């Protein structure tokens with residue numbers, strides 16, 4: 001598979017990953033006690049925790065391990081999830097908020113323990129996490145959040161002095177958090193699992209699940225697998241029959257730069273209070289230190305020119321750093337929930353022994369580790385005191401029309417684009433450009449590659465039939481409703497879609 005996207009983490013970690021010889025193995029009719037679908041941090045951490053449970057465990061990954069969101073993250077390990085605790089206290093009360101905090105603290109401890117116990121070299125470093133503001137009108141928000149810390153006995157502090165090249169007006173810090181290279185960590189987990197009884201398969205995409213009282217059937221693109229218990233850690237759940245996640249999640253996209261700067265690196269990991277948000281930290285390696293800068297957030301596929309987001313980040317660099325050199329840039333997206341709390345637990349009240357972990361709201365480093373602990377406990381029948389708030393079947397007290405309707409509007413416009421006629425037929429098109437054209441009364445997605453060849457697809461997402469639009473910055477077809485992404489030939493890069501875009505053959509006029 002061709003990956004148009006790579007992050008600095010791939011360049012630095014790919015050589016660690018051991019070779020998997022299972023890609024040609026026939027999986028049809030394989031049986032497992034537990035099948036984990038999706039090999040990102042959520043899936044592999046869960047497999048790690050269950051590896052010695054005595055269950056026969058399989059992991060299937062739709063593409064190659066490390067190419068989901070985990071391979072493109074900022075990799076801050078913290079319970080400071082921007083401004084979160086005042087909101088949780090107001091909406092969910094102290095007991096549930098404590099659950100959220102405890103689960104993420106346990107997640108952070110688990111990551112540290114895994115690194116220590118397995119001697120994993122993943123450039124882990126203890127760090128202080130900060131949320132800061134540069135605006136007078138946001139100082140009150142920070143102070144309110146700090147009051148929430150006090151109520152929750154979070155060991156935080158308020159400061160007006162930050163070691164940043166940005167003029168800030170206040171910040172809250174939490175010491176003893178961490179950062180690492182997420183792929184060095186993920187690939188080490190994977191290597192440990194290869195040496196265990198867990199069976200891992202790449203390039204096997206789950207298409208749907210047929211529940212059964214004894215063994216559920218998982219229909220994949222390489223045959224059917226049977227399992228007593230299923231854990232769906234595919235980032236966005238792929239089977240629309242369970243949990244109605246397509247109504248309860250949206251995807252938000254962000255852009256990242258890895259940058260060599262000539263300033264002395266600052267200590268700490270930072271994010272500001274409100275949009276436009278910039279998340280930044282230095283990453284320290286024995287080959288040098290560089291800045292990771294992330295921002296340009298927007299809902300998936302609503303932006304006409306995604307290059308603007310990279311430009312926005314570069315403007316931030318120009319304003320705040322004297323000399324710099326961008327060494328890598330990438331973008332990625334995460335699943336967001338309307339109440340800002342992930343869904344972890346039974347996928348639906350209507351079915352047993354199918355579990356899910358999704359909706360990490362861009363805080364899925366500690367979040368996926370917390371999910372792995374919760375799912376392990378559920379599978380092994382262990383009670384814990386922090387999982388209730390994450391129950392996927394919860395009725396959210398905070399979900400309001402104001403929060404829900406913007407998504408409704410984005411999705412409606414995704415459907416409208418499908419039926420809105422396109423004005424162009426065989427337009428002038430540059431190499432490396434993609435456009436929607438009219439061909440014999442039908443809309444076609446049309447891409448001209450660097451060699452002058454054309455690839456034509458039906459620009460309708462195979463997930464729930466929204467329109468896809470061309471992403472110039474990354475040469476992909478992106479769905480604005482639920483965030484599925486396809487390469488120029490229509491192959492899946494990211495779910496929830498499980499089928500590629502339909503390829504279309506067209507006859508070109510001689511003059512073209």
Ligand SMILES: Cc1cc2nc3c(=O)[nH]c(=O)nc-3n(C[C@H](O)[C@H](O)[C@H](O)COP(=O)(O)OP(=O)(O)OC[C@H]3O[C@@H](n4cnc5c(N)ncnc54)[C@H](O)[C@@H]3O)c2cc1C
Pocket residue numbers: 037038039040041042043060061062063064065066067068069070071072073074075076077078204205206207233234235238252253254255256294332333334357358360361362363364365366367368495496498
């Ligand atoms: C820009 C950005 C910055 C972030 N920074 C931070 C941060 O600093 N700290 C933090 O805590 N969190 C951060 N996050 C969030 C965090 O990176 C994610 O929440 C986390 O990586 C999600 O992990 P996952 O295992 O759920 O998903 P993924 O890593 O996406 O793994 C899911 C896997 O499932 C596979 N898959 C999908 N569909 C199928 C199918 N049908 N069959 C089989 N396999 C399938 C995919 O190929 C993929 O490999 C950030 C997110 C973004 C977008």
